[in-house]
Every structure is written in structure tokens, then in C-alpha cells.
Amino acid sequence: MATSVCSALGIDQENSVGKLIAVEEHHSSNGNFVLNCLIAEQVHKEGSVCLVALHNSFGHYHNVGTKLGYNLHQLQEKGCVESIEVLKLLNESLNAEHENRVGNVLFGDEENTMRNLFHLIKGKTEKLLQKRKLVSLVIDDLSNLLSLGISVKEVLSFLQYCRTLLESQPGLSLVVLTHIAEGDDEQQLLNAGLCHVADVIVTVCGLKTGQSSDVSGSMKVTHRRLDQPMIAHEWNKQNLYHFKLLDRQVKVFAPGTATCLI
Amino acid sequence: MLSNILTRKQPSTLVCIQDSLEQSGLHLLRAFAQHAVDRKESHVHILCYEHPTIKMKTGLRNSSEDHVHFHDCFTDHRGWIDSQEKENIRSDVHTKGNSILSVLQTSPVTSTNDCIIIIDSLTPLIYNIGFTRCYRELHSLLVKSTNGLTVSQVICLIHEDTLPDVHVALPQLCHLATTTVKIGSHTQSSRGNPTASIIHKKQGGKILRQVEYYSIDADNRLKSEILTLVTPTVAGVNEDENQLPEDLTTFKLSLGQQEKEARSQLVLPYLRINSEKGGKVFYQPDAADDWDEEDPDDDLDI
Amino acid sequence: MAVQQTSFQKKTKSRIPYIPGSRPSIKNTQLLVSSGVPSFDCVIGGGIPVGTLVLIEEDKYGTYAKLLVRYFLAEGIACGHSLFVASQDLNCEALVRELPAPVHHDDAAPTSELDDKMTIAWRYQNMREIQSFSSNTSFGHHYDLTKSVDPDILRTIDTCYWTGPIECRQAEGRFKNPAYYDLLCTIQRKIEEGQFGVEASPEKRNMLRIAVHSLGSPLWAEQTHQKSDLPIFLYCLRSLLRSAYAACVLTLPSHLFQETWVIKRCQHLCDTAVRLESFAGSEKETNPVYRDYHGLFHINKLSAINTLMPHVPESFDLAFRLRRKKFSIEKLHLPPELQGTTQREQDELPSVAGVSCGGAGTRNLLDF
Numbered sequence: 001m002a003t004s005v006c007s008a009l010g011i012d013q014e015n016s017v018g019k020l021i022a023v024e025e026h027h028s029s030n031g032n033f034v035l036n037c038l039i040a041e042q043v044h045k046e047g048s049v050c051l052v053a054l055h056n057s058f059g060h061y062h063n064v065g066t067k068l069g070y071n072l073h074q075l076q077e078k079g080c081v082e083s084i085e086v087l088k089l090l091n092e093s094l095n096a097e098h099e100n101r102v103g104n105v106l107f108g109d110e111e112n113t114m115r116n117l118f119h120l121i122k123g124k125t126e127k128l129l130q131k132r133k134l135v136s137l138v139i140d141d142l143s144n145l146l147s148l149g150i151s152v153k154e155v156l157s158f159l160q161y162c163r164t165l166l167e168s169q170p171g172l173s174l175v176v177l178t179h180i181a182e183g184d185d186e187q188q189l190l191n192a193g194l195c196h197v198a199d200v201i202v203t204v205c206g207l208k209t210g211q212s213s214d215v216s217g218s219m220k221v222t223h224r225r226l227d228q229p230m231i232a233h234e235w236n237k238q239n240l241y242h243f244k245l246l247d248r249q250v251k252v253f254a255p256g257t258a259t260c261l262i
Numbered sequence: 263m264l265s266n267i268l269t270r271k272q273p274s275t276l277v278c279i280q281d282s283l284e285q286s287g288l289h290l291l292r293a294f295a296q297h298a299v300d301r302k303e304s305h306v307h308i309l310c311y312e313h314p315t316i317k318m319k320t321g322l323r324n325s326s327e328d329h330v331h332f333h334d335c336f337t338d339h340r341g342w343i344d345s346q347e348k349e350n351i352r353s354d355v356h357t358k359g360n361s362i363l364s365v366l367q368t369s370p371v372t373s374t375n376d377c378i379i380i381i382d383s384l385t386p387l388i389y390n391i392g393f394t395r396c397y398r399e400l401h402s403l404l405v406k407s408t409n410g411l412t413v414s415q416v417i418c419l420i421h422e423d424t425l426p427d428v429h430v431a432l433p434q435l436c437h438l439a440t441t442t443v444k445i446g447s448h449t450q451s452s453r454g455n456p457t458a459s460i461i462h463k464k465q466g467g468k469i470l471r472q473v474e475y476y477s478i479d480a481d482n483r484l485k486s487e488i489l490t491l492v493t494p495t496v497a498g499v500n501e502d503e504n505q506l507p508e509d510l511t512t513f514k515l516s517l518g519q520q521e522k523e524a525r526s527q528l529v530l531p532y533l534r535i536n537s538e539k540g541g542k543v544f545y546q547p548d549a550a551d552d553w554d555e556e557d558p559d560d561d562l563d564i
Numbered sequence: 565m566a567v568q569q570t571s572f573q574k575k576t577k578s579r580i581p582y583i584p585g586s587r588p589s590i591k592n593t594q595l596l597v598s599s600g601v602p603s604f605d606c607v608i609g610g611g612i613p614v615g616t617l618v619l620i621e622e623d624k625y626g627t628y629a630k631l632l633v634r635y636f637l638a639e640g641i642a643c644g645h646s647l648f649v650a651s652q653d654l655n656c657e658a659l660v661r662e663l664p665a666p667v668h669h670d671d672a673a674p675t676s677e678l679d680d681k682m683t684i685a686w687r688y689q690n691m692r693e694i695q696s697f698s699s700n701t702s703f704g705h706h707y708d709l710t711k712s713v714d715p716d717i718l719r720t721i722d723t724c725y726w727t728g729p730i731e732c733r734q735a736e737g738r739f740k741n742p743a744y745y746d747l748l749c750t751i752q753r754k755i756e757e758g759q760f761g762v763e764a765s766p767e768k769r770n771m772l773r774i775a776v777h778s779l780g781s782p783l784w785a786e787q788t789h790q791k792s793d794l795p796i797f798l799y800c801l802r803s804l805l806r807s808a809y810a811a812c813v814l815t816l817p818s819h820l821f822q823e824t825w826v827i828k829r830c831q832h833l834c835d836t837a838v839r840l841e842s843f844a845g846s847e848k849e850t851n852p853v854y855r856d857y858h859g860l861f862h863i864n865k866l867s868a869i870n871t872l873m874p875h876v877p878e879s880f881d882l883a884f885r886l887r888r889k890k891f892s893i894e895k896l897h898l899p900p901e902l903q904g905t906t907q908r909e910q911d912e913l914p915s916v917a918g919v920s921c922g923g924a925g926t927r928n929l930l931d932f
Binding site for chain 1: 591592736737738739748749752756793795796798799800802803804806807823824825828829831832833864865868869870871872873874876880
């Protein structure tokens with residue numbers, strides 16, 4: 001069910017440990033499915049997941065997960081899944097009394113907020129690594145930090161700190177989704193900052209020609225092989241796919257080969 | 263020209279490599295770094311702001327020699343790890359990620375004499391200390407000599423799509439640089455290799471411009487050649503404009519060569535090119551037709 | 565330490581609380597409420613999911629957006645939900661007093677007029693406009709715009725109004741605009757006091773319907789050189805809604821916004837985003853193609869909460885039409901043959917190029 005997306009990303013063949021997968025979700029499309037499929041793959045490999053949920057509540061990921069074949073609540077009870085629900089944190093900060101607002105998500109200083117969030121993540125990933133060898137840190141969606149009024153500088157610093165975890169915590173892999181809309185300078189800068197340091201970039205957009213009931217959108221996968229020597233025509237190769245979201249699976253196919261057309 | 267700059271036949275104090283998401287300049291930076299390491303004449307300081315030092319180390323040969331120094335400006339660049347218990351630390355002044363000079367001053371004086379500095383990306387530095395301060399630091403590296411620190415060359419990489427206020431910052435950086443190398447993705451005439459647009463300011467004041475395409479092998483050796491653009495004829499340019507973009511749909515919109523020939527040879531059924539008079543009706547009566555030679559309007563008084 | 569659930573996934577069916585006026589979605593167990601317009605419900609996948617934000621970008625003169633807000637609130641009254649109305653542009657209390665009354669069974673005869681016409685084209689009887697709810701369920705009603713809601717019923721409804729920030733309110737935290745901050749705090753307080761939160765356990769569960777009219781209009785903007793607080797407000801509102809039995813409909817006069825990035829951010833932060841385009845006062849009003857409709861209905865985004873796949877409507881080319889007792893959103897179809905001209909246009913024009921016979925200078929009517 002999630003395998004078609006994972007094989008398109010090429011992560012079933014290559015090891016994603018120590019790597020950063022960036023998901024670039026363009027406006028008018030929904031890239032959430034990539035994260036859900038990557039979580040499915042991680043669960044399948046018997047790894048753990050640390051989910052930083054900025055866009056939806058944990059229940060959403062659980063519900064989608066049941067359609068794809070895994071139960072996040074159960075895994076959480078077993079200690080294989082940790083989550084940080086930023087929406088909940090935000091709720092708590094709105095309810096907080098004046099005196100306790102120093103390290104608060106909404107009222108605290110920008111840098112402190114990011115630092116606290118980083119430490120929270122670090123603690124959770126360390127805890128997960130004690131149990132299992134493979135841990136995937138999934139962040140959905142990085143650009144929502146901008147909607148909290150936090151500047152691009154702080155968000156990029158936060159991202160850099162998360163990347164340092166790739167080195168200091170072996171077995172960790174990182175998946176970050178960010179939303180990007182044309183005309184939004186902050187989101188463009190954040191996206192560029194993320195993609196430059198990513199190992200795999202998955203670009204999800206809607207179709208250029210409009211909306212279709214047979215194809216939900218297009219997905220472009222780019223492997224930036226910065227470690228390997230440049231080979232003419234091969235470096236930065238991009239693979240373009242179209243995908244269709246269904247109730248219990250995601251179908252991925254080459255452009256022009258949607259099942260209704262064949 | 264790119265090779266000359268790399269091998270220092272054409273001396274350049276500040277080489278600024280500009281890349282973008284389309285084509286990364288990291289390989290080129292590594293080629294520069296490798297050459298500096300192989301020369302063994304001066305100490306080489308490699309400052310890693312954007313990637314962990316291990317990445318640069320594994321990418322270079324002979325990187326563990328004495329004259330090669332790696333500085334980790336990537337981990338804990340804002341001092342967040344140490345200050346977990348303390349709140350509200352304004353950490354942007356003293357941590358190692360925030361000043362090139364202070365980073366270099368941690369090295370022994372012997373290594374900073376006439377050294378070469380390689381910076382893997384200026385972006386994190388610009389975000390942390392601001393563009394103006396970064397500019398000032400680069401300038402002081404090139405011009406002044408403080409505490410025994412003399413720099414013979416600085417090579418840095420900058421991602422133009424990550425700069426805030428890029429239309430202001432980038433020209434300013436190019437103004438400071440002796441050589442600006444702007445990386446572009448491959449074109450028709452570059453045989454699949456990335457291109458580099460080079461602007462070099464010679465000491466005498468002369469400006470050299472060149473567009474080349476380059477390739478870097480597994481040993482980080484650079485090969486570059488001048489890119490000769492195939493200049494299209496006027497008709498050719500028009501043809502390009504009229505051509506349909508091929509990747510708009512999955513249907514084949516253009517014609518192949520055979521198809522074009524077939525089209526030109528096609529004779530349309532009712533078109534006969536009559537050069538004498540213009541159009542005329544050719545009527546071939548069948549056996550069953552009743553063709554009357556008489557003019558039906560004979561009885562009219564016209 | 566188990567993390568508490570905050571949204572509406574339910575392990576067993578018995579955990580879905582019964583709230584009048586709501587029902588679970590057919591596709592998943594997501595709880596839905598009606599928007600007050602049955603065809604709108606149908607287009608967005610059955611109804612507004614509880615805990616989500618619906619963004620409506622206003623039409624140029626705001627008439628139809630205001631109408632959708634009225635339907636939303638009227639539906640709340642019909643179901644006995646609590647209401648929260650916020651606007652700086654109009655008088656909230658008057659708006660609620662003048663909400664339309666629901667159409668009763670005996671009054672409604674919506675389909676009988678259509679039945680009469682379909683004698684020859686009887687095959688098209690089945691291909692009617694998008695409407696799926698008969699009026700005998702408690703989900704979704706039609707409203708009569710000429711009748712106001714009964715004041716006795718209105719008195720029983722718990723209504724809350726917000727018409728602007730209090731004088732001395734200062735913006736706190738990352739907010740710079742006191743209006744947004746004040747509205748957010750008021751909503752948060754209402755959710756707490758009314759025990760609408762998921763964690764709360766009141767005796768009888770009820771829903772809160774929040775309608776914010778003309779958010780971000782010129783009355784909201786304080787200083788133009790500052791970055792807008794609208795994204796921060798919406799993100800915080802999203803977090804409040806996700807852990808409450810509440811649904812929110814916002815209207816945004818997006819045609820008045822200078823910066824388009826703000827609108828896109830708002831679309832991203834809301835779950836459902838639609839845009840109304842009314843024909844009134846535009847050249848489309850006289851266009852015969854659109855003569856049966858009052859405007860176009862654009863869908864920018866449909867909610868994908870608790871599901872992998874967002875709802876896909878039958879068509880994305882939709883238009884709306886307002887009648888006294890019904891506001892309907894339908895698939896845009898062209899009217900039959902526009903003007904009956906038997907003469908073909910090309911017969912009037914001289915044939916210019918291509919295949920022609922006859923010499924130059926004479927009349928070139930193709931004579932068959």
C-alpha cells in the first residue's frame with residue numbers, strides 16, 4: 001500500500017540512515033501522503049518514529065496510518081513512537097498564566113522557543129534509540145513555524161541543530177516537509193535552505209493544467225548525490241511521477257500512464 | 263581560465279562560487295580544496311558551516327595531513343546545547359559559529375601564516391551575524407594581518423537562492439571578490455556538464471570574462487573548457503520560439519523527419535495549381551450525366 | 565505517560581458522542597456538521613468536519629459571503645448549537661436577529677416544478693443539480709430568506725458576540741495587532757467556559773459554531789508596514805479548534821488584500837478553502853453563458869483531515885444560484901443554444917482563403 005511511493009523514492013534500495021529527505025509541498029497540493037508512506041516503511045523495517053506534528057494532530061496520522069496498515073497509538077503505547085504535538089503546545093501556551101510564559105511557544109522569545117523544541121526532540125530521539133536501532137524523525141510541516149511569527153533565521157538554525165543529531169545519534173534519519181507558495185519570500189528562503197542540505201528532495205505539486213479526478217498531482221524525486229563524483233547527465237537526475245490518492249493507498253505511475261488511460 | 267584560477271596561475275585572493283539548487287557548486291569547491299591540499303605549500307583551513315566536517319574530510323584525499331585543518335562550525339553553532347538549563351542566553355556573539363576570525367585564532371600561529379581558507383557555505387554565517395558583518399570579516403581577512411594571521415587566498419561557496427535580500431547582497435559580494443564563478447546547469451553545448459560563468463579582476467584592473475563548462479572526476483581533479491555557444495541564425499531563433507514545449511503533455515505534438523517529408527509530398531485532393539489563370543472549375547461528366555452544351559441563360563436579355 | 569488524544573479518531577463507535585445536528589462521515593468516523601447549505605455540504609464531502617476551519621474568500625461586494633455565514637448560523641440555531649459571531653464590519657446582534665427561518669416540509673416543493681418539464685427529455689430526469697439531502701433528516705436544512713427566525717427559539721440559543729477589541733487591550737507575544745489577539749483570547753475563553761474542549765466532560769455535549777465575518781478587512785489592519793498577524797491568528801485558531809467540538813467559518817475579503825502571500829498562507833492554514841465570484845456588476849452579468857447563475861464557486865482546497873484522500877467533487881466547475889428558499893451550488897452547465905440564428909455566420913462573410921472557386925472580384929458565395 002505504501003510500497004509504491006517508497007520504491008519511487010528509492011528508499012527501499014538505498015539506506016536512508018543518516019540522510020535528510022526533504023518534501024517540498026507546493027501550494028494547491030497535499031504532500032502529506034509521502035510522510036505517511038515513509039512512516040509505514042519505517043514501521044515495516046521495525047524502526048521507531050519521532051513525529052513532530054505542526055500541521056495536524058497526532059490522531060490524524062493515526063487515522064491515516066490505519067488505512068495504510070499500521071496503528072500509531074498501539075506503537076506509541078509500546079514505546080516505538082514518540083510524538084510532539086505542537087498544536088497542543090500552542091493550546092497550552094494560550095491557556096498559560098502570565099508568569100509561566102517565558103519558555104512558552106507563543107509568548108516566549110523566538111530563539112528560546114526553537115531551542116526548547118530542539119531539546120524536546122533530542123530527548124525523545126535519544127529515548128527511542130535506546131530501544132531500537134533505527135529512528136526516523138519526521139517533521140510536518142516546517143513552514144508552520146513561520147506562521148508562528150518565528151523568523152527564517154531561527155527556523156534554519158533549528159533545522160541545523162536537527163541535522164547535527166544525524167551525526168551525534170547514529171541510526172537516525174530525518175524527513176522534513178515544508179510548504180511553499182509562490183510570492184511567499186519567507187517560505188521560498190526556508191525551502192531553499194532546506195533543499196540545499198537535503199540528500200533527497202521530493203517535490204509534490206498539483207498538475208499544471210488544472211485539477212483531474214484521475215491524477216491527484218505530480219511528484220518529482222531528486223537525489224542530490226553530493227558525496228559522489230559528478231557524472232555528466234547523471235548528477236542531480238530527476239524522476240517525475242504522477243500519483244493518485246485513494247482511500248487506502250497511493251498509486252504512483254509515470255506521467256501519461258494513469259490506469260484510466262491505459 | 264577556471265583551471266588557471268584553480269592552479270593559481272591566475273592569482274586570486276577571494277574566489278566566490280555562486281550556485282543554486284539547479285546545480286551545486288560543492289564539487290567545484292572540493293576541487294579547489296583538493297588542489298590547495300595537494301600543493302602542500304601553505305596551511306589549509308577548511309571551515310565547515312553547512313555540513314559536518316566528516317563530509318568534507320571523506321571527500322578529499324590526503325585530508326589527514328598536518329597542514330590541513332578542519333574547523334567544525336556546524337555543530338552547536340548557537341550554543342544551544344550548553345545553555346539548556348540557563349534561559350535567555352544571547353549567544354550570538356561568542357560561539358564559534360559566528361566569527362571567522364575567532365575560529366582561526368584558535369589555531370596555532372604557525373598555521374595561520376600565509377594560509378588558504380576554504381568556507382563550505384557562507385549562508386549560515388550570513389544568517390547568524392548578518393550580511394554586513396560577514397562582509398567586514400571577509401574584507402579584514404584579505405586586507406589586514408591580525409595576530410599573525412595572513413591569508414593568501416579565500417575560496418567560499420554561496421547559495422544565491424538562500425540569501426535574504428539577494429539583489430542587494432549578491433552584487434556587494436561580487437564587488438568584494440576577485441573572482442566570481444557562477445555555476446549553471448548543463449546546456450546544449452556543454453555535453454551534459456555544468457557551466458561556469460567566470461568574472462576575474464586582474465591586479466592591473468583588467469576584467470576577464472569567460473564561460474566554460476567543467477567536469478570533476480572522482481579524484482577531485484578539474485577539467486574545464488571554453489563553452490562555445492552555437493549561435494543560432496535569425497531563422498533558427500524564430501523557429502525556437504514557434505516550437506511547442508514538448509513536456510506539456512504526454513502526447514507527441516511535433517513531427518518527426520519522415521512525417522515532415524510525407525507531409526510535404528502530400529497532394530491535396532481538390533487542389534490543382536494552375537499557374538495560368540487562377541482558379542477554374544474542372545468538370546468531368548460521368549456516363550450518367552446529362553450535360554447540355556446550351557447556355558440556360560440564352561433567352562435573357564443581358 | 566500516554567499522550568492524550570486530541571482529535572476525533574475513535575477506537576469504538578460508542579466513543580462518538582451524540583451531538584444533535586452532527587453525523588459521522590461515510591468515509592471515516594470523522595464527525596461532520598452541516599454548513600446550512602445542503603449543496604455546499606455535498607460539494608465539500610458531506611459536511612464541515614468538526615474541529616476544522618472553513619475559509620470563504622468573499623465576492624466583490626460581500627453579499628454572498630455574508631449569506632453563507634447567515635446560513636451557517638441559522639443551521640446552528642436549527643440544531644441547538646452555541647453560536648459565536650465576530651465581525652468588525654457589521655452589527656453582529658442584528659445579523660443574528662435577522663437570520664432566516666428553516667423551510668418546513670409543507671412549504672417546500674422543490675422538485676415538483678422540475679418534474680413538469682421532463683416529459684420529452686425524461687432521460688435527464690436523473691441528472692439533476694447536486695442535492696442529496698431530503699428535508700426529513702436533521703442534517704442540513706433549506707432556509708427561507710423572507711422569514712426571520714422565531715425570537716423565542718433564538719432566546720434559547722447560547723450566543724456570544726465580538727465586535728472589536730476592548731480599548732486597553734495590548735497585543736502580547738508575537739502578536740502585534742491587538743484585534744487578532746483579543747479575538748483569539750475571547751474564543752479561547754468561550755471554549756473553556758462552554759466546556760467545548762475535547763478534554764472537558766460536560767453533562768450534555770454541544771457544538772460551538774464560530775463565524776468570523778470579514779477577517780482582515782481594512783478595519784482590522786493597524787499599521788500597514790508591519791507583517792500581518794493573520795497567519796499567527798489562524799494557526800492559533802487551528803490549534804484551538806483541533807481540540808474542541810467546534811467548527812469555524814471565516815470570510816476574508818481577499819480582493820482587498822495587497823499581499824497575496826497572506827491569502828495563500830491563510831489557505832494553507834485552513835482546512836477547506838473556497839472562493840466566491842459573483843457576477844453582479846461585472847461583465848459576466850450580461851454574458852448569456854452565465855444567465856442561469858449568480859456567480860461562480862471556486863474550490864481551492866478540500867479538507868484532508870483523518871484521511872489520506874481529500875474528497876473529490878463531481879466537478880470543479882461550479883456555480884451558485886440563489887432563490888428565495890434555496891441557495892444551490894451546482895455543476896456549471898451551459899444553457900442550450902444561445903440565440904437561434906438559422907443563418908450560418910460564414911455565409912455572410914466573404915470567404916477569404918482556402919479552397920474557393922470563382923474568379924477574384926466577383927461575389928464568392930459558395931453556391932451548392
